Amino acid sequence: SQTIHQWPATLVQPVGSPLSLECTVEGTSNPNLYWYRQAAGRGLQLLFYSVGIGQISSEVPQNLSASRPQDRQFILSSKKLLLSDSGFYLCAWSPGPRGNQPQHFGDGTRLSIL
C-alpha cells in the first residue's frame, strides 16, 4: 500500500533562517506531488505541484521554493524565512498524470516563525 511521510511534524525557526521540509511517498511510481499551506482551521492554498522529477509549477509568488530531486521526494525550501511563512504545511500525492484524482495527504508540519 502507498504511504506518505512528511517531516518534521513541528518546527520553530527564527526570522531570516533557512527552511527545508521533506516529503516522501512509498508504494507508487510517477505520482503527482503537491505542497499546500493551510491557515488555522481553513482551506488549503496550493503552493507548488509537480508531475515529474525536476518539474515544478508554482501557484503563488512567495518566499518559498520547491524541488523534486527524485520521483517520490518533494522538498519545500526557503533561503530566508519571513514571519508570514508561519502556518501548517501539507504535502500530498495523487496518482499521475491526471490532476483530478483524489489526493492523499501527509500529517503536516506546523511551522512557527519567531
Next chain:
Amino acid sequence: TQLLEQSPQFLSIQEGENLTVYCNSSSVFSSLQWYRQEPGEGPVLLVTVVTGGEVKKLKRLTFQFGDARKDSSLHITAAQTGDTGLYLCAGVPFYTGANSKLTFGKGITLSVRP
C-alpha cells in the same frame, strides 16, 4: 471568487443531532470529493461522487451529487463527537479537463458537543 462554496462555514451541534452541509458551484464538475481533517492532521478522503444524482453512504454519512453535477451535500445522521473536524470538498471543473488540479473549498468546521 471561490469556485467551490461550502456552507455553513461553522456548525456546532449536540451529539445525536442530524445535520446537512453543502458544497456549491456555478460550474459543472466531472466528480467531487469530500475530505475530513482532524486538528493537527492531514485531510483524509471520505468519498468521491461521479454520477449526477449519485448517493453514497459511509456508515452514518450520506453524500449526494447534484443532478446537474454543480453541487454536493453531506448529511450526517446522529452525529457523534468523533465526527468533529473540518470537512472539505474538492473537484476539477469539467471545462478545465482531467489534467487540471483539484480545487478545494474553504471547508466547514463541525463541532459535535457531548
